[in-house]
Amino acid sequence: MQHFTPAEKRYIEDCYEDFIKEIRNKFDDERLARIEKAFRFANAAHEGIRRKSGEPYIIHPIAVTKIVAKDIGLGATSIVAAILHDVVEDTEYRISDIETMFGEKVAKIVDGLTKLSGDFDSRQALTLKKMLMTLSEDVRVILIKIADRLHNMQTLESMPPNKRMKTASETLFLYVPLAHRLGLYTIKTELEELSFKYKHPEEYNQTIYLLHNQEEKRNYLINEFIRPIKEKLTHENFDCEVTHRLKSSYSIWQKMQNKGVSFNEIYDILAIRIVIKPNPDISEKRQCFDVLSIVTDIYKPKPDRIRDWINLPKVNGYESLHVTVMGPQGKWVEVQIRTERMDEIANRGFASHYRYKDISTFENELETWIERIRDHLKNPDTDAFEFLDDFKLDLYGSDINVFTPKGEMVSVPKGSTVIDFAYEIHSDLGNKCIGAKINQKLVPVSHILQNGDQIEILTSKNQIPKPEWLKFTTTAKARSKIKDAFKLEKNKHIEKGKIIVEAAIIQSGVPLTSNNLKKITGHYNLNNKDQLYSEVGMGFIDLKDINEILVRKSENKLVKYWNITFGGKKKGGSGKEQSDTATSKKSKSKIDRKKPFILKENQDNVTFSLAKCCNPIPGDEVLGYLSTDDHVIIHKTDCPVLDKYISNQGEKVITAEWTKFKKQSYLTRLVLEGFDRLGIVNQVTNIISNENNINMRSVQFDTTDGIFKGELFLYIHNTEDLNNLISQLKKIKGIENVSRIKNLND
Numbered sequence: 001m002q003h004f005t006p007a008e009k010r011y012i013e014d015c016y017e018d019f020i021k022e023i024r025n026k027f028d029d030e031r032l033a034r035i036e037k038a039f040r041f042a043n044a045a046h047e048g049i050r051r052k053s054g055e056p057y058i059i060h061p062i063a064v065t066k067i068v069a070k071d072i073g074l075g076a077t078s079i080v081a082a083i084l085h086d087v088v089e090d091t092e093y094r095i096s097d098i099e100t101m102f103g104e105k106v107a108k109i110v111d112g113l114t115k116l117s118g119d120f121d122s123r124q125a126l127t128l129k130k131m132l133m134t135l136s137e138d139v140r141v142i143l144i145k146i147a148d149r150l151h152n153m154q155t156l157e158s159m160p161p162n163k164r165m166k167t168a169s170e171t172l173f174l175y176v177p178l179a180h181r182l183g184l185y186t187i188k189t190e191l192e193e194l195s196f197k198y199k200h201p202e203e204y205n206q207t208i209y210l211l212h213n214q215e216e217k218r219n220y221l222i223n224e225f226i227r228p229i230k231e232k233l234t235h236e237n238f239d240c241e242v243t244h245r246l247k248s249s250y251s252i253w254q255k256m257q258n259k260g261v262s263f264n265e266i267y268d269i270l271a272i273r274i275v276i277k278p279n280p281d282i283s284e285k286r287q288c289f290d291v292l293s294i295v296t297d298i299y300k301p302k303p304d305r306i307r308d309w310i311n312l313p314k315v316n317g318y319e320s321l322h323v324t325v326m327g328p329q330g331k332w333v334e335v336q337i338r339t340e341r342m343d344e345i346a347n348r349g350f351a352s353h354y355r356y357k358d359i360s361t362f363e364n365e366l367e368t369w370i371e372r373i374r375d376h377l378k379n380p381d382t383d384a385f386e387f388l389d390d391f392k393l394d395l396y397g398s399d400i401n402v403f404t405p406k407g408e409m410v411s412v413p414k415g416s417t418v419i420d421f422a423y424e425i426h427s428d429l430g431n432k433c434i435g436a437k438i439n440q441k442l443v444p445v446s447h448i449l450q451n452g453d454q455i456e457i458l459t460s461k462n463q464i465p466k467p468e469w470l471k472f473t474t475t476a477k478a479r480s481k482i483k484d485a486f487k488l489e490k491n492k493h494i495e496k497g498k499i500i501v502e503a504a505i506i507q508s509g510v511p512l513t514s515n516n517l518k519k520i521t522g523h524y525n526l527n528n529k530d531q532l533y534s535e536v537g538m539g540f541i542d543l544k545d546i547n548e549i550l551v552r553k554s555e556n557k558l559v560k561y562w563n564i565t566f567g568g569k570k571k572g573g574s575g576k577e578q579s580d581t582a583t584s585k586k587s588k589s590k591i592d593r594k595k596p597f598i599l600k601e602n603q604d605n606v607t608f609s610l611a612k613c614c615n616p617i618p619g620d621e622v623l624g625y626l627s628t629d630d631h632v633i634i635h636k637t638d639c640p641v642l643d644k645y646i647s648n649q650g651e652k653v654i655t656a657e658w659t660k661f662k663k664q665s666y667l668t669r670l671v672l673e674g675f676d677r678l679g680i681v682n683q684v685t686n687i688i689s690n691e692n693n694i695n696m697r698s699v700q701f702d703t704t705d706g707i708f709k710g711e712l713f714l715y716i717h718n719t720e721d722l723n724n725l726i727s728q729l730k731k732i733k734g735i736e737n738v739s740r741i742k743n744l745n746d
């Protein structure tokens with residue numbers, strides 16, 4: 001330990017002073033004295049300790065406290081707990097010391113925070129479980145934890161690169177959905193942006209550049225759009241602030257990825273927000289609808305695009321009116337209308353309810369939500385990994401409201417089915433469910449519920465839970481109940497599945513070796529053979545591609561077809577191998593997790609396969625997941641499945657590097673769009689087949705009203721070849737867009 005220099009001590013005092021200045025007028029002297037006492041205590045406890053960046057450690061708790069006080073808006077008890085949040089974790093002091101000095105309430109919160117820290121490496125699922133249990137006790141613990149994470153993300157720069165990647169993945173996986181669920185939209189967005197920046201620096205910079213590049217033009221459009229609205233509002237005596245908001249670079253990038261569209265094709269980059277300072281004599285709701293009517297008098301609304309979260313607020317408390325209207329430049333623009341109170345809830349979520357004293361309604365809703373997952377939390381048998389999967393569905397889904405036959409309102413996640421609803425009401429109702437009557441019509445168990453549906457569950461005493469129900473259940477509660485019903489049967493499924501798998505391997509004419517089994521588990525992204533057996537045994541996997549997985553083909557039929565029909569030439573030697581598993585004789589060798597895993601075309605002692613969820617090709621940014629001691633599954637760094645592994649089995653995720661891949665080729669999907677023109681198809685195929693000598697598995701071209709669309713499945717060696725090809729295709733006259741789609745199936 002090295003004592004702080006006088007300059008460092010001054011810096012600490014300055015940081016603290018800055019913080020106090022900002023909150024001073026919100027607290028009385030007694031509270032300010034408690035905050036001061038906590039700071040002096042924490043400062044002495046962390047004396048001489050530095051962060052990775054070299055900064056005095058105490059700067060971190062001060063920064064976290066600032067977020068807790070300013071961005072979340074919590075009170076003095078939380079502020080004191082935030083200043084002390086790392087004292088027990090990192091110094092000799094104990095919880096009992098905190099209790100003696102600062103009282104029981106503060107000690108409880110600090111204790112909760114201390115329990116949530118510690119080794120996060122591979123136990124994220126457990127951590128999440130713990131967090132949610134804490135959430136049902138005191139939500140302030142989670143709010144401070146999120147502030148803690150936000151500051152760690154803000155200062156991630158000083159961490160080594162592999163640590164950055166891991167922390168960023170974890171943040172996206174756990175903290176972003178939690179912040180979303182608690183309605184902390186501003187913090188959620190910042191967490192997403194920071195994760196994006198560290199996980200995908202190039203794409204991040206590119207998106208930021210594109211956004212910046214259009215700024216001037218955009219500002220002009222915004223002013224043109226807003227002017228008539230402002231005039232009318234003033235004329236009608238509304239006291240409003242009209243602002244605009246840009247979609248975050250992360251959500252733009254997500255949309256580009258998911259829909260395979262370019263930056264220019266995203267039309268809702270911009271939203272206009274009208275925040276009303278309400279007239280106290282008229283209801284807030286009425287004033288919002290009056291403003292809506294003013295806006296739609298000026299601009300035509302898009303049918304079905306008026307969202308009313310005032311009459312039915314979201315479960316996290318969000319209230320607002322959204323309408324999409326046609327702007328003067330022929331572009332759709334989203335307008336959000338709300339009062340100052342609603343705006344504060346939208347930005348700060350849960351905490352703002354403290355201020356507006358309507359905490360009880362919100363706590364009831366939070367309680368309902370926690371109730372939904374509580375059984376799941378209590379169940380000690382739940383596999384942590386499964387738990388994460390099921391739970392994530394609940395965290396992210398926005399909710400809809402449906403009704404029981406008696407007219408009671410029940411919130412369920414969007415996309416819920418009849419079976420989800422039945423389990424929501426009671427597990428017996430779920431177990432015996434055979435269908436439902438919705439608005440007087442009979443529907444099957446798999447029917448997806450709509451907002452406002454009134455549902456009567458139909459049961460039969462002979463019904464038992466079915467494994468296929470898992471295919472269309474969304475809520476964690478339903479999934480865990482159905483799985484519980486099967487756990488008892490699990491061994492039976494494994495035995496049954498084993499027989500099916502072994503028979504299928506033998507039938508495809510290859511020996512029954514562990515290597516071949518690994519190819520199959522790798523193909524379906526499973527962790528081990530028992531998982532494979534039980535999935536097969538329950539009928540989730542039908543093994544119909546087993547021949548493709550196990551047997552390499554010398555030449556693909558469609559390639560031949562292509563050559564005959566279109567006269568594509570195939571030069572000898574290259575592009576023949578289409579297998580995605582590099583294998584050879586197996587010898588006992590462990591993988592060194594400390595070093596990057598080197599991907600070679602002819603791997604000698606370990607095997608790897610390319611994940612089916614993201615379909616990487618050589619040259620892509622990738623990481624490996626150790627499925628067994630000597631088998632690695634390669635995923636693209638932006639693959640959501642990988643995020644799950646990093647968050648829950650971080651020690652099994654290793655870095656990986658490609659060597660030159662020249663012989664083998666990998667299936668890749670491209671989509672082309674443009675304006676149809678005579679000969680365009682020929683030009684495309686000529687570039688692919690003749691100029692680049694690339695094999696095609698299938699091609700499909702469609703033209704509707706002059707717009708040309710093509711979908712190509714090609715065998716590509718590596719990203720270098722792919723990027724060359726894409727840039728050549730983009731140069732063809734009429735082609736507007738060429739993009740790679742990571743999913744090969746949908």
Ligand code: MN
Pocket residue numbers: 060085086148
């Ligand atoms: Mn901390």
